[in-house]
Amino acid sequence: MICTKCNSEIPEGEQCLHHGKMLCEDCYLEVLEPPRTCDVAAVYGAKLARKMAGQEGSDGLTELQKNIYNYINETGSVTAEQIMNKFNLSKLQLERNFAVLRHCELAHGFIENGKKMIKVWGEDTLGKMNIAD
Structure with a gap:
């Protein structure tokens, strides 16, 4: 079948x-x-678990998540397509891994000139969005 x-x-x-x-x-x-990037309970749980484990930055992430985080950090603002191409990921694979980064407040989505972008978490987190939208 x-x-x-x-x-x-x-x-x-x-x-x-x-x-x-x-x-x-x-x-x-x-x-x-489906993966949910904007989930208040997941953010709270992830932040609490990381704090209790003494994790900061990319501590506790999978190798792929660390690589995605480092790529975003080194490149600056990137599109979901750039990440998918760089790591040969499907949209679902990216969404699952991005959700973890978002819940850990390591990366977030935003709109720049009408285009959906992703960057590392920072003080300017206004305009957060789900990359799947």
């Missing part, structure tokens, strides 16, 4: 039916629980 969303083969017994479409588990979870 083939996933109607990502076209990957679904092992027997692992298919999920959602609104008449046959999905693999990954696509099914994405439909039910």
